[in-house]
Amino acid sequence: MKPLVILSLLLSFSLQAQLLKDNSNFKEKDSLRGGLRFERTCFDVLHYNLDIKIDPDQKYISGSNTITFKVIKPTAKIQLDLYKNMRIDSIVYQSKKLKYKRRFNAVFVEFQKEFNKADTAKVEVFYQGHPTEAKRAPWDGGFDFSKDEEGNHFIGVAVQGDGASLWYPNKDHLSDEPDLGAAIKVSVPNGLMNVSNGRLIEEIPLENNYTKWHWEVTKPINNYNITINIGKYVNFKDQYKNLDLDYYVLENHLEVAKIHFEQVHEMMDCFYEKFGDYPFIEDSFKLVETPYLGMEHQSCVAYGNQYNFGYMGNDLSGTGKGLDWDFIIIHESAHEWFGNSVSVADIADLWVHEGFTTYAEGVFIECKNGYDDAMEYLYGIRRNIENKRPLIGAYGVNHSGPGDVYYKGANMINTLRSIVNDDKLWWKTLKNFAESFKHQITNTNEVIDFFNRELKQDYSSFFDQYLNYNDIPVLQIRRKGKNKVQMKWKAHAKQFEMPIFVSFIEDKEVYQINLDRNWTTTQLKMKDLQNLRIDNYTSYFTIEYIDEQ
Structure with a gap:
């Protein structure tokens, strides 16, 4: 009942x-960041090879990113992106320096000869500078240059929304993930370790008391998911079915982490059942301790909840149903399915990432404690909904919907389950959604079409009301x-x-x-x-x- x-x-x-009008005063800078002009659509990124050195004392980055791309339309010019506070030393193609022009944070690279359709090429961007520091990561984008309890450097980065071009050159648009993944090579002072996405390939001793940590991610990855984590880490391992679990924590937190991270198994039991197998088995699953609260970095989930249950020891629902599990572990890991595997082409559709992920919190509670507790939790998080703006943002200008994409998004999805009134069909459809869109980039219309088709009824007006109008x-x-x-x-x-x-x-x-x-x-x-x-x-x-x- x-x-x-x-x-x-x-x-x-x-x-x-009332439909709340979007009063944002968008400018050229916004369209350069969020738009898809010819200089972006003419090529498709295949691979990033990031090779940088980080000086923690100076808070300084230097190095390069080699970008391999395939030409979609004949062109002699492409747009890359790098924040203007990061200095470009040179852009090199076939050992020759290229001309380029900056416009805000956009970099227009000019080749000497036009590429033909289907050509592949590599361009290497050498750069350096002090990256933007976050005042309160992960709520604002940038680096967190902190120290651990022992006084060792403890560094992380989170750039969702602000963009990965805050710290490395890339094609900074959600519509284009590197199809073949990325190599992430980060050199840090001896005694520190860098942990990035995917698998650790090698640890390379360098001169001047530095060590290069070489990681490889083999699956397509959002630019903002590529990450670095620098600290005096210790590693311990676990296994879930055929999935490697790796945990990197500060040494004095090792024993508590071994106990606290046991809930990953219970989480995987639930998510495998409801959403399908973990989408990045080849790249493993990692939790990495960070100086900030957390972020869904693909195969390298940032964890900074300080081994508390709930959300920093609190329950976002106010019901008590969120206090016997770690919010950051469950929420950020659920993004591996929704946001990292199923991704959107424009941040205006961020409700797909955050709505389904927040709904997954309720799914985990249902697996753990039953339906009634899950419904109480999802009802409780409504207290965080403001209903001041529609869930969908403005397209083409790097503009997301409001914070309601989390809590209202989750309650919209739960409402759909309720009115479908057929749990067998619902769970089959939800799992099919995660599996059908695995490793794909999508948008709101495609998601709506999928649910209409799978649920065998037209819910277009339902989604229209909840997504495009601020009121319910x-x-x-x-x-x-x-x-x-x-x-x-x-x-x-x-x-x-x-x-x-x-x-x-x-x-x-x-x-x-x-x-x-x-x-x-x-x-x-x-x-x-x-x-x-x-x-x-x-x-x-x-x-x-x-x-x-």
């Missing part, structure tokens, strides 16, 4: 639904004549329709009423409303009683 809440006729309210549907109830009850949805989306589920106190039977934006005369009588329970607990909407006496 669905959990239900009692409809109180004593509380009547009216919501003035309002169930309006009014008296018709002396005794009859009418209901309808107040919503912006055209042809909006959604069923509600009702029952009566002391009656286990649940009844479905199908409603749209037109008044529907129900079988209910006014006296029935005193004992009526309407499910807006597993479905996310509000209720308005209209007294027309």
Whole structure:
């Protein structure tokens, strides 16, 4: 039986639904960062070979990135990206320096001869500089140059939204992941270690008391997921089925980490069942301790929750249901399926990454403690929803939706499960979604089309309302004549329709009423409303009683 809440006729309210206009004043800098002009669409990145040295004392990066690409349309010019505070020393193709022009953080590279379609080429960008430091990573992008409890350098980076070009040259757009992965070679002072994505290939002693740590990731990867983690790490290993688990933690945290990270097995049990096998088995799964809270770096999840349960010891839902598991482990690891494997082409569609990942928190609770606890948690996180902006941002200008992409996104997905009202079909569809879009780049329209097709019903107006308008549907109830009850949805989306589920106190039977934006005369009588329970607990909407006496 669905959990239900009692409809109180004593509380009547009216919501003035409005589509919040986007008042952002976008400029050329934004379109250069987020747009897909010819200089970007004319080539496809195949591989990055990043080879850099980091001086922790000076907070300085120097080195190069060799970018292998395939030509999609004949061209003699391409756009790369690197923040203007990072100095380019030279850009080299076939041992010759190329001309280039900067426009804000965009770098337009000019070749001496036009490439033909299907040509492949390598260009090496040499650069150096002090990268942007984050004031409060991971909420703002940049490096975190910290020290551990023993006074050793402890360094991390998180750049989602701000972009990987904050610290290394690349084609900084979500639509193009390097198809063949990346080599990440980072030289750091002896006594420190760098941990990056994928597998450790070799540890190379260098002159001047430096060591180069060479990592390789073999699968396509978002630019912002490529990462470095520098510290005095110790490593311990584990295994889940055929998946290698590697953990890199500070030495004095080793014993607590061995116990705390045991929950990874329980998490994998759940996510394998609900979402399918881990998407990056070839590159392994790692948790790496960081000086900041966390980030979903592919195959190298940043962990900084200080071995607490919940979110820094708190429960984002306010229900207590988030306090017997580590939020950062579960949330950031769920991104391996949603965000890292299933990725979007424009950050405006970030709800796909964050909505499904936040929903995965509820999925984990359901696996662990049951359906009722999961629904209570998902209902509880609604307190974080603001409903001030639509979930979808502006396309082509590197503009994401609001923080609601997390909590409202998760509740929208849970509402869809509720109205589908067929858990066998739901879990099959959710797993098929993760597996069908594995290692792919997608967008909102493709996601909606998939769910419409798999669930065998058109939910386009449902998604339209929850994604493109800041307010949620309002169930309006009014008296018709002396005794009859009418209901309808107040919503912006055209042809909006959604069923509600009702029952009566002391009656286990649940009844479905199908409603749209037109008044529907129900079988209910006014006296029935005193004992009526309407499910807006597993479905996310509000209720308005209209007294027309």
